[in-house]
Amino acid sequence: MNLIDRYVHEVGRHIPRRKRGDILEELRSLLVDTLEDHFGEDPSESQIEQLLKEFGRPRDVAASYYPQSQYLVGPTLYPLFRMVAGIVVAAVLGAQVIAWGVGIFIAGETFSVLEMISSLVNSVPNSLGWVLITFIILQYFDAKPYLEEESWDPKKLPEIIPGEEIKRGETIVGLVFGMLFLALVTFFPQWIGFVTTPGGKFYPNPVILDNLLLIRISLAAGVGLNLFMLWRNRLDLTTRLARIGLDLYQVFVLGLLVIGHNRWLAARSSGGLLDGLEAIEALAEGGWELVGMHAFRWAFVVALIVTIIDILASIYRLVRSQLKRDFSVRDAVVRIE
Amino acid sequence: MENTQSEQYQKLTQELRRGVLVLAALSQLKEEKYGYALISSLAERGLDIEQGTLYPLLRRLEDQGLLESEWNVEGSRPRRYYVLSETGRNILQDLTEDWSQLTGVMEVLLKDGGK
Numbered sequence: 001m002n003l004i005d006r007y008v009h010e011v012g013r014h015i016p017r018r019k020r021g022d023i024l025e026e027l028r029s030l031l032v033d034t035l036e037d038h039f040g041e042d043p044s045e046s047q048i049e050q051l052l053k054e055f056g057r058p059r060d061v062a063a064s065y066y067p068q069s070q071y072l073v074g075p076t077l078y079p080l081f082r083m084v085a086g087i088v089v090a091a092v093l094g095a096q097v098i099a100w101g102v103g104i105f106i107a108g109e110t111f112s113v114l115e116m117i118s119s120l121v122n123s124v125p126n127s128l129g130w131v132l133i134t135f136i137i138l139q140y141f142d143a144k145p146y147l148e149e150e151s152w153d154p155k156k157l158p159e160i161i162p163g164e165e166i167k168r169g170e171t172i173v174g175l176v177f178g179m180l181f182l183a184l185v186t187f188f189p190q191w192i193g194f195v196t197t198p199g200g201k202f203y204p205n206p207v208i209l210d211n212l213l214l215i216r217i218s219l220a221a222g223v224g225l226n227l228f229m230l231w232r233n234r235l236d237l238t239t240r241l242a243r244i245g246l247d248l249y250q251v252f253v254l255g256l257l258v259i260g261h262n263r264w265l266a267a268r269s270s271g272g273l274l275d276g277l278e279a280i281e282a283l284a285e286g287g288w289e290l291v292g293m294h295a296f297r298w299a300f301v302v303a304l305i306v307t308i309i310d311i312l313a314s315i316y317r318l319v320r321s322q323l324k325r326d327f328s329v330r331d332a333v334v335r336i337e
Numbered sequence: 338m339e340n341t342q343s344e345q346y347q348k349l350t351q352e353l354r355r356g357v358l359v360l361a362a363l364s365q366l367k368e369e370k371y372g373y374a375l376i377s378s379l380a381e382r383g384l385d386i387e388q389g390t391l392y393p394l395l396r397r398l399e400d401q402g403l404l405e406s407e408w409n410v411e412g413s414r415p416r417r418y419y420v421l422s423e424t425g426r427n428i429l430q431d432l433t434e435d436w437s438q439l440t441g442v443m444e445v446l447l448k449d450g451g452k
Contacts, residue, residue, distance in 0.1 A: 023396075025408075026372065026417050030388060033373035033416075056389055064389045065396070 003048045004031055007058060014062030016142060023065050031055070073135045080145045081135045085128060092127045096120060104187070113180060166229050166239075175226040182219040185212060194292035203289050205296055207260035211253065218253045221246050240318045247311045254304040261297035265290070358386065358394060360436060363429045366404065369420035395419055403428055 008028050012020045031051070039047045055061060073081045096119060184192065189212050193204040208215065225246050229239050268290060365378050372392055379386055398404045403425035409418050421429060 025415065026392065029414060029416050030372050030392065032414060033371075034388070037373065037377070061389055064393045066393075 003045065003052060004028065004035075007031070007052050007055075010058035011062045011065075014059050015066050016140060019066060019142070027061070027065075071139065073132070073139055076144060077135055077139055081131070084135075085131050088127050088131050089124060092123050093120075096123060166233060166235055168230065168233075171226050171229050175223060175230070178219055178223040178226060182216065182223060185215050185219060194288070194295070201288075203292055205293070207257060207264055207293075207296070210260060211256055214253045214256065218246075218250050221249065235317075235321075237318070237322070240314060240321070244311055244314050244318070247307050247314065250307050251304060251311070254300050254307060257300045258297060258304060261293055261300065265293055265297065354384075355390075358390065359398065360429075360432050362391065362394060362398070363403065363421060363425060363432070366419055366421050366425070367429075369418040371409070371416040371418050375419070398425070 008024050008031070011027060012024050015023055035043045035048065035051055038051065043051075096116075100116060185208075189209060190204050192208050193202055225239075225242055228242065229235075232239055361379060361384055362375065365375055370378065372388075372395065375395075376386055376388060376391055395404060395406075399406055399419070402422060404419050405422045405425075406417050406419045408415050
């Protein structure tokens with residue numbers, strides 16, 4: 001019977017301790033009854049083996065008695081886990097923002113994107129880990145939460161707006177970077193520029209400093225639009241038109257920046273798009289500023305081209321979605337008739 | 338990977354049997370029986386059940402108040418005996434009526450084939 005003991009013990013390992021005793025007693029009784037019925041009172045080792053194989057893997061047997069034991073956080077606890085995890089992450093992010101605000105504006109600490117990212121990388125998984133550990137313990141003791149279910153009303157189902165789902169991930173990334181850049185141009189515009197060598201002389205970009213207000217408006221509008229899109233969660237006529245409007249404004253701002261750089265470079269006889277290469281050759285004679293401004297101009301030219309392509313693509317999608325909607329409305333009308 | 342026809346059949350027939358298992362088990366527990374005796378009783382009448390399915394089911398029905406159980410240590414070894422509770426008896430009666438109605442409806446449905 002040694003094999004039976006080992007089998008029952010192994011099943012028990014996958015069942016919570018306080019549920020174990022009764023289930024294992026019953027399982028042993030069933031095994032012995034079955035053995036006796038199939039092979040008589042004195043079964044051989046190989047007959048026991050055969051029976052245990054028929055019964056199945058200990059883990060599967062335990063799962064059939066106690067399905068919850070297969071989860072770190074089971075289906076009963078999962079909705080509560082998700083809710084608590086969401087609240088905790090939101091609270092941690094909120095606390096971080098407040099801590100940064102206090103650090104920068106009250107304690108006068110320096111602003112560092114790297115430090116911000118590294119503290120987020122630490123705090124979010126850390127707090128989520130504690131939530132998870134708590135729920136694993138609750139799961140182990142088979143805690144059953146009481147969640148009052150809201151009554152369900154079909155009238156509250158969201159309206160179907162013709163359009164496409166937005167790409168949430170992309171929008172959130174855009175929002176985060178938009179906010180970071182906005183913070184940068186609002187609080188530390190003098191930091192936008194270039195250095196000659198690490199720790200060397202820093203040159204702020206004069207063209208950016210001249211156009212700060214327009215850049216801030218552009219970034220703030222981008223953040224606002226991304227928030228609006230997350231709220232609407234659909235690409236419909238309003239969001240598409242708003243996106244095109246913002247892109248047009250950004251083309252205007254980028255155009256001004258490119259023109260500003262052109263003027264600045266032309267005043268130093270380095271206005272051509274490829275003059276940057278000559279400037280690099282002249283580095284030894286202190287051409288760093290020229291190289292930096294050429295790099296900025298190239299970046300803005302690329303951004304300008306990308307934005308123009310984005311506008312054209314948005315217009316194409318807008319027209320296509322409107323045509324599709326017209327067709328589907330017409331189809332619906334025909335069907336009703 | 339696509340299931341073969343026989344795998345699909347196996348799955349569907351398993352689901353079908355799972356559906357009737359509660360009624361089958363309740364029907365045999367008007368008098369108290371221990372698990373293996375119940376499995377044998379069902380098998381003798383043509384309903385084979387995997388052991389892994391029956392025991393958790395018995396526990397669930399007990400938790401729901403349809404069955405009562407107690408350990409009997411009088412025989413050669415301790416065994417847990419299950420029997421219908423008062424609630425279980427009433428529910429079995431209702432379920433039996435539902436079942437008769439359902440089999441009647443199914444017979445009609447399967448015969449006319451939707452014509």
